[in-house]
Amino acid sequence: MSDRLLSFLPGGWFWIAATVILFGGGCDEPGASSMTGRLVVTGSSTVAPLAVEIARRFEARHPGVKVDVQTGGSSRGIADTRRGLADIGMVSRDLKPGERDLIAYPLARDGIAVIVHADNPVTALSHDQIVAVYRGEIDNWRQVGGPDRPITVVNKAHGRSTLELFVAYFGLDEGAIAADVVIGDNEQGIKTVAGNPGAIGYVSIGTAEFDIAHGVSIKMLPLEGIAADSAAVAGGRYPLSRTLNLVTRREPGALAREFIAFSRSKAVQDLVHQQSFVSLVE
Amino acid sequence: MSGGLLLLMVAFVVAEAVPVVRQYGLVVFFTDEGWYPAAGQFNLAPMITGTLWAGFGALLAAVPLGLASAVFCRFYAPGTVAAVYERVLEVLGGIPSVVFGFWGLVVLVPLINQWQPPGASLLAGVLVLTLMILPTVSLTALAALDALPPGYRLNAAALGLSRWTTVWRVMLPAARVGILGGVLLALARALGETMAVLMVTGNVVRHAQSLFDPVRTLTANIALEMAYALGSHRSALFVSGLLLLIVVAVLLWLAETCTGSPAGDR
Numbered sequence: 001m002s003d004r005l006l007s008f009l010p011g012g013w014f015w016i017a018a019t020v021i022l023f024g025g026g027c028d029e030p031g032a033s034s035m036t037g038r039l040v041v042t043g044s045s046t047v048a049p050l051a052v053e054i055a056r057r058f059e060a061r062h063p064g065v066k067v068d069v070q071t072g073g074s075s076r077g078i079a080d081t082r083r084g085l086a087d088i089g090m091v092s093r094d095l096k097p098g099e100r101d102l103i104a105y106p107l108a109r110d111g112i113a114v115i116v117h118a119d120n121p122v123t124a125l126s127h128d129q130i131v132a133v134y135r136g137e138i139d140n141w142r143q144v145g146g147p148d149r150p151i152t153v154v155n156k157a158h159g160r161s162t163l164e165l166f167v168a169y170f171g172l173d174e175g176a177i178a179a180d181v182v183i184g185d186n187e188q189g190i191k192t193v194a195g196n197p198g199a200i201g202y203v204s205i206g207t208a209e210f211d212i213a214h215g216v217s218i219k220m221l222p223l224e225g226i227a228a229d230s231a232a233v234a235g236g237r238y239p240l241s242r243t244l245n246l247v248t249r250r251e252p253g254a255l256a257r258e259f260i261a262f263s264r265s266k267a268v269q270d271l272v273h274q275q276s277f278v279s280l281v282e
Numbered sequence: 283m284s285g286g287l288l289l290l291m292v293a294f295v296v297a298e299a300v301p302v303v304r305q306y307g308l309v310v311f312f313t314d315e316g317w318y319p320a321a322g323q324f325n326l327a328p329m330i331t332g333t334l335w336a337g338f339g340a341l342l343a344a345v346p347l348g349l350a351s352a353v354f355c356r357f358y359a360p361g362t363v364a365a366v367y368e369r370v371l372e373v374l375g376g377i378p379s380v381v382f383g384f385w386g387l388v389v390l391v392p393l394i395n396q397w398q399p400p401g402a403s404l405l406a407g408v409l410v411l412t413l414m415i416l417p418t419v420s421l422t423a424l425a426a427l428d429a430l431p432p433g434y435r436l437n438a439a440a441l442g443l444s445r446w447t448t449v450w451r452v453m454l455p456a457a458r459v460g461i462l463g464g465v466l467l468a469l470a471r472a473l474g475e476t477m478a479v480l481m482v483t484g485n486v487v488r489h490a491q492s493l494f495d496p497v498r499t500l501t502a503n504i505a506l507e508m509a510y511a512l513g514s515h516r517s518a519l520f521v522s523g524l525l526l527l528i529v530v531a532v533l534l535w536l537a538e539t540c541t542g543s544p545a546g547d548r
Contacts, residue, residue: 073509182486
């Protein structure tokens with residue numbers, strides 16, 4: 001046994017030494033950050049794309065750091081942060097009174113828009129019409145001035161803040177919604193509506209604008225006569241707006257604090273604009 | 283050691299499932315108004331039927347197609363075609379389930395939607411699951427047929443039986459034990475599938491009245507809600523997980539005992 005060990009040692013020690021020297025030398029470069037560690041960020045699928053881009057830029061600045069971003073809904077963000085499974089939670093709404101054990105750091109502003117397929121001739125739906133559609137009282141597009149096609153109602157799964165804000169705004173009871181398809185992440189909803197000319201759903205304005213700019217065949221309907229775009233959210237005119245937050249426990253670690261400060265700094269506001277959210281820094 | 287690990291996992295699932303049963307009893311899982319965990323309603327019945335419809339529906343489609351593929355491969359196809367076909371089946375069996383789910387969401391669901399809205403439905407789930415379990419059925423059937431002594435085929439030829447009669451009356455019955463094992467394995471996989479059905483079945487909690495209605499399976503339910511569920515809700519999800527565990531365990535045990543039994547008519 002010791003013979004085999006000895007036969008490995010000469011070559012083995014060389015490679016171990018070489019690795020140590022190479023990596024150790026690399027870390028001494030001027031300008032490179034000495035921060036190391038791993039951050040786990042989970043929660044809202046609305047905030048996740050922005051968080052991924054910010055994380056990439058953060059990792060470029062701090063080569064020893066690894067940031068993992070996972071979706072699962074705002075409720076997951078809250079639950080994971082509380083249980084210590086995540087360092088930072090992503091929540092696409094304000095904290096509720098029962099969540100005062102966490103601290104929220106606003107990241108950007110966003111709105112929620114009703115989306116339909118791009119080929120759908122209907123250009124607007126009133127408040128009452130949307131409520132009726134989601135309750136199942138109106139089930140064909142011809143009843144709202146569209147073609148003779150059944151309406152496919154796309155609803156978010158329970159625990160998603162986009163759902164909570166939507167039902168709160170429209171005064172709907174979650175159990176009264178007659179959904180035809182229940183989806184999880186924003187992108188699943190967008191793909192469902194883009195693949196079905198009779199579908200109606202609701203998603204974050206930022207996500208929808210981003211996808212429309214990339215050729216996805218959906219369109220946003222105006223709410224109360226106000227067109228759904230990030231300019232309306234920025235101007236404060238859009239009625240169904242919300243703040244995108246990062247949340248932590250009362251005592252976040254140094255790395256988490258650094259990441260949050262970076263996410264709210266001027267250095268990443270171009271990323272916020274890229275994702276079609278409204279910047280809070282200006 | 284892996285047996286010990288498995289026992290630990292089962293013990294954990296049972297331990298996590300006990301609180302809600304202790305608080306509400308077992309009957310509520312079938313008699314409550316619906317699945318509204320926030321309001322303490324835990325009716326699992328629609329999701330149980332959703333799982334069963336999707337799994338057995340896929341089996342109904344995959345078994346004839348899988349057996350036909352195996353028979354074609356072994357008895358009807360020329361050598362190179364058979365070899366290529368077998369490779370294709372193997373590749374199909376190796377594709378990750380989330381890829382099937384993505385394809386289903388982007389291609390299959392809009393296609394079904396053109397036929398009958400909403401598109402995301404039991405039918406989409408059955409079709410995707412069929413594609414996933416067909417290689418299992420087919421490849422185990424091929425293995426079972428290959429394991430038969432060559433004497434069967436030679437004797438049938440000597441008796442002047444046609445190729446179809448040989449296959450249908452001699453080879454398949456003789457290999458039925460191995461084929462059954464493959465079928466049960468395929469069913470176990472179909473019942474346990476999560477990502478693919480989550481993306482294509484619509485996830486609405488209700489009993490399906492037709493093939494085009496959306497359904498939610500037990501597995502998709504766990505995937506959607508486990509991340510943030512707390513208290514009785516979380517416990518109820520473990521109950522549904524335990525149910526799946528028991529069903530799949532029974533199926534796998536059946537598969538093992540069936541293939542282990544001696545071929546009576548050798």
